[in-house]
Amino acid sequence: MPSPTAGRPTPLTIGLPDGRRLGLTRYGDPAHRPVVFHHGFGSSGLELPDDAALLARLQLQILAPDRPGVGQSSVYRRLTFPSFADDVAAMLEALEIRGPVGVMGWSVGGVHALALAARHPARVAAGQLLSTCLPLGEPAAYRHLSPLWKFLRWGQIGFPWLNRTTFLWLSRQWRRHPDRTIDWFIRLMFSEEARVTTHFRALLRDAAVAGFAHHGRGVYDDAQAWCRPPxxxxxxxxxxxxxxxxxxxxxxxxxxxxxxARRLGHAPVRLLPGQGHMLYLENWKAIVEEMAELLGAAT
Known part of the structure; x- marks a missing residue:
């Protein structure tokens, strides 16, 4: 394990109680208040902006774990939202972080953030959901899904072999042709997502390469977990x-x-005009400043 530093993002690997490895990236000074960031689907903990000065000013560190089968994290064949919440709790123990932490989640990472807060309430002081999704396999939430997302869930559950083959093929493209692959994805995106991804192209490219490690197994297992009861x-x-x-x-x-938001006790919603799914990248400073305020209020 590399020695902790207060400068550049630091890759870490810890051992979990069952013998698996959990990889993560630490941003900021390990002496500062911890925030756990849950990455998006098909990505990894490398997807965060590197702003050491901002974190130092706010006295925060960001811990961005990779889900099983992503980056340096071992594959886990029956990934669930609760199982990864338990992995993160074990990570905090291994890092000797005893008190409650902040938690963030982008996209499907928002559901993983909710799972951590629900399963280990003493571990979470405050949370932020960034362009979050709903759990596709929960009957109550399913009724609120768009027809497209209902169709995608049906395909993931009904034809798992096709999805496994697709993610295997994509893993090869990311490994062999990362620049060509991200350019292909940008051409398929909606305009606002394409604009932001183009601006943060290298960051998101490298995060996706790590996301599709292990022959795409982690992405497939993450999709299966998302589609099952949460x-x-x-x-x-x-x-x-x-x-x-x-x-x-x-x-x-x-x-x-x-x-x-209603199911979370009428949690406040900040709806940003003209912004798309990648809003966390362009609003990182304001998001992290809000987290610092939330943690300050909690203590």
Missing amino acids: GFRIEDVRAPVRLWHGDADGVWAPGNIPYL
């Missing part, structure tokens, strides 16, 4: 939560975000 109740989240969403989000339209 294994936790959103209403069990007790920490204060804030939601950030763009009204031009082409991946997850904002229509059901008020529904999610």
